[in-house]
Amino acid sequence: MNKTRRQLIRAGLVGGTIAASGVLTGIAPAGSAVAAEALAQPKAKKSLRILMLGGTGYIGPHMVSEFLRRGHEVSLFNRGRTNDDLFPDLETLLGDRDGGLDVLKGKQWDAVVDNSGYVPRHVADSARLLASAVSHYLYISTISVYASFAVANDEDSPLGTIADETVEEVTNGTYGPLKALCEKRAREEIGDDRLTILRPTYICGPGDRTDRYTYWPVRSMRGGEMLWPGTPEDPIQIIDVRDLANFVVDCVEEKITGVYNTVTPTGSYTIGDLMHDSIAVTGADMTPLWVSSDFIAGQEFEDAIPIWSSPEGETRNVASVSGDRAFARGLVTRPPRETCRDVVSWWRTLPAERQQSMRAGLAADREAQLIATWHQRKI
Secondary structure, three states: OOHHHHHHHHHHHOOOOOOOOOOOOOOOOOOOHHHHHHHHOOOOOOOOEEEEEOOOOOHHHHHHHHHHHOOOEEEEEEOOOOOOOOOOOOEEEEOEOOOEOHHHOOOOOOEEEEOOOOOHHHHHHHHHHHOOOOOEEEEEOOHHHEOOOOOOOOOOOOEOOOOOOOOOOOOOOOHHHHHHHHHHHHHHHHOHHHEEEEEEOEEEOOOOOOOOOOHHHHHHHHOEEEEEEOOOOOEOOEEEHHHHHHHHHHHHHHOOOEEEEEOOOOOOOEHHHHHHHHHHHHOOOEEEEEEOHHHHHHHOOHHHOOOOOOOOHHHOOOOOOOOHHHHHOOOOOOOHHHHHHHHHHHHOOOOHHHHOOOOOOOOHHHHHHHHHHHHHHHO
16 A cells, blocks of 8 residues: 555545434525525426435435435435434334345345445445345445546546455455455446445535534634645645535436546635635634645655645645536535535534544644744755
8 A cells, every 4th residue: 555545544534424413414505595495406207216325424314315405305325323313204224234134135225325335345245235125326436436546537547456355344445446346346246337336525514523514614713824735826635525415316317327437627726725614604803824735745644634745746636636527417505615614614513522623634733833833945
């Protein structure tokens, strides 16, 4: 496993978080333009029966809610350990992807959404069992599957590999290659004509407990001199969890198959834009301090900086992943400032102890130390 992939994984491309508290968050505020547009959207002509493998973590509830809003019927399959009171009126099939799929046998659905598959064996088992039970299988993968970010990737770019394909432990070094194998196993069991694979970049929005994106506006609220990486022109890419959910439902309703990167348009968003969004949304009295990539590498803290990666060397194209194929099939990404605003609104509803436990980014004492070192270096 090379250093670049370790950095990407530690920075947060490893997915899988849990929605804060037991309440679904991230719905557009009533009266907002997004809420009005969502309410105005007509329901699907045909109600579909959907099986969600998972559905109560972070991204799952947004998908479930969008399916329900459009008039579909949803069943959940999970272990009943996470937010089990989130959708009390939905059918919940209790089981385990590791050898506990029997509860799914003999049932039929129109489509299955697999957003909890990290181990190839688990994906193969569920896809094999459901191959005759559904007409459409949608798998949530990741852009971490790509072998290299020294080049700009599209859906046909080479994928990462793992020497021992029997490995099942998900670590910094195995996450991307294992997700690539999950894609392969799903394809072997389902076939290309019934399979959709979505490869999101950093999934951002209300309810994300990784705090990868959230760190930036929340740290801005504290004010004062704040360390920002690289230059304001350095590109970044994100995907709002609600935009991902909308595209998932579109793919199922319209039977859109194939492989799609789900990212903001290449070159459309920068770390400087995120800084301006953070100030605009929070009204913070924050002074940005831009430190160079060389300084970050020398002080060895790139792993503590979420969302951003050095635009030099092996990481120079992390934020240049093409989403053209998805946009051509209807993916719509909202203005990033809306994501920032809604994340801050959500954050302010959390208990004080949660707000004091930021899970990504630089700790205050470490940031202060680095700022002092930077100023000393400039003398």
